[in-house]
Amino acid sequence: MSVVITGATGHLGRLVVEDLLARGVRADRITATARDTARLADLADRGVRTARADFDDPASLKEALAGADTLLLVSGSEVGGRVAQHRNVVEAARGAGVGHLVYTSAPRATDTTLVLAPEHGATEEIITASGLAYTILRNGWYNENFAQKLEEARVTGAFVGSAGQGRTASASRQDLAEAASVVLRDPGAHAGAVYELSGDTAWTYDDLAATLGELLGREVVYRDLTTEEHVAALTGAGLDEDTARFVAALDTNTRDGELSDTTGELSRLIGRPTTPVAETLRALL
Numbered sequence: 191m192s193v194v195i196t197g198a199t200g201h202l203g204r205l206v207v208e209d210l211l212a213r214g215v216r217a218d219r220i221t222a223t224a225r226d227t228a229r230l231a232d233l234a235d236r237g238v239r240t241a242r243a244d245f246d247d248p249a250s251l252k253e254a255l256a257g258a259d260t261l262l263l264v265s266g267s268e269v270g271g272r273v274a275q276h277r278n279v280v281e282a283a284r285g286a287g288v289g290h291l292v293y294t295s296a297p298r299a300t301d302t303t304l305v306l307a308p309e310h311g312a313t314e315e316i317i318t319a320s321g322l323a324y325t326i327l328r329n330g331w332y333n334e335n336f337a338q339k340l341e342e343a344r345v346t347g348a349f350v351g352s353a354g355q356g357r358t359a360s361a362s363r364q365d366l367a368e369a370a371s372v373v374l375r376d377p378g379a380h381a382g383a384v385y386e387l388s389g390d391t392a393w394t395y396d397d398l399a400a401t402l403g404e405l406l407g408r409e410v411v412y413r414d415l416t417t418e419e420h421v422a423a424l425t426g427a428g429l430d431e432d433t434a435r436f437v438a439a440l441d442t443n444t445r446d447g448e449l450s451d452t453t454g455e456l457s458r459l460i461g462r463p464t465t466p467v468a469e470t471l472r473a474l475l
C-alpha cells in the first residue's frame with residue numbers, strides 16, 4: 191500500500207496522516223503533500239515521505255503522485271478556483287496510474303442548494319468520468335466551525351445567525367479523518383461508494399445556545415435575524431459584503447435543512463458514535 195494525502199498542512203489532512211500512523215500504516219508508505227513541504231518537516235522526521243503538490247502546478251502533481259496506489263484529495267480551500275484545481279489532480283492521478291482516488295466532498299453535493307456544493311458536484315463528475323476507481327466522502331459540517339460562536343458567546347453572552355430552527359448534523363474533524371483513514375486502508379472495500387458523512391444528532395442554534403451556556407457557566411442567547419439583518423451584523427463586525435452574504439447564505443442553507451441529514455454512515459464507518467459538538471467545543475475552551 192502507498193497512499194498520498196493532499197492538504198497535509200491543513201487540519202483534516204494532518205489528522206488523516208496521524209490516524210494512518212496510529213493504526214499501524216508504515217510511515218514510508220504514506221506521502222504527505224503540501225504546497226510548502228517545510229511545513230511537513232516533523233512528519234518527515236518520523237519517516238513519512240513528503241512531496242510538494244500544488245493544485246495549480248500539474249508538474250508538481252505528476253511528481254508527487256508517481257507510484258501511488260491510493261490518493262486522498264482533500265478538497266482545496268480557494269473557493270471559486272477549485273474545479274480547475276481538482277481537475278488538475280484527477281488528470282495527474284490518471285496519468286500516474288493511481289489505483290484509487292478518495293475525495294472529500296460536501297453533503298448531497300449533486301442534489302442540494304448548499305452554496306458550496308457546485309464546485310464539489312463538478313469535481314465528483316470529473317472523478318466519476320475519469321475511469322479511476324473512487325470513493326466520495328461527502329463530509330458534513332465540522333463541529334470546529336462553531337468555535338467562533340463559542341467565542342462570541344463567551345464575550346457577549348449571545349450569538350447571532352439567520353438559521354431559524356434549522357438543524358446541523360455536525361461531527362468532529364477527527365471523526366471525518368478516521369472515516370477517511372478507514373477507506374484509505376482498504377479502498378477496494380469502498381470502491382464506487384458515495385458516503386454521506388454526518389454527525390449522529392442534528393441540533394438547532396437554540397440547542398447550541400444551551401450547550402454553550404453549560405460550557406461557559408452563563409446564560410447564552412441565540413438571536414435569530416433575517417438574512418438582511420445578519421448581513422448587516424456581519425458587515426458591521428468588519429466582514430466585507432461578499433463574505434457576509436456568503437456566511438448568511440450558509441445559514442439559509444442550514445434553515446432549509448441542507449446540513450441536517452443524520453445518515454449514520456459516519457458512525458458506521460468509524461465503528462463508534464460521532465463526537466458531540468459540546469465535546470469538541472469543550473476541548474477548544
Ligand SMILES: NC(=O)c1ccc[n+]([C@@H]2O[C@H](COP(=O)([O-])OP(=O)(O)OC[C@H]3O[C@@H](n4cnc5c(N)ncnc54)[C@H](OP(=O)(O)O)[C@@H]3O)[C@@H](O)[C@H]2O)c1
Nearest residue numbers: 197198199200201202203225244245265266267330331332
Ligand atoms: N466540512 C466542513 O465543515 C468544512 C469546513 C471548512 C472547509 N472544508 C473543506 O474541507 C477541506 C479540508 O478542511 P480543513 O479543515 O483541513 O481545511 P484547511 O485546514 O484550510 O486545509 C486546507 C488544505 O488545502 C490545501 N490547499 C489549498 N489550496 C491548495 C493548492 N492550490 N494546492 C495544494 N494544496 C492546497 C492547504 O494548503 P496550504 O497549507 O498550503 O494552504 C491546506 O493544507 C477544506 O480545504 C475545504 O475544502 C470543509
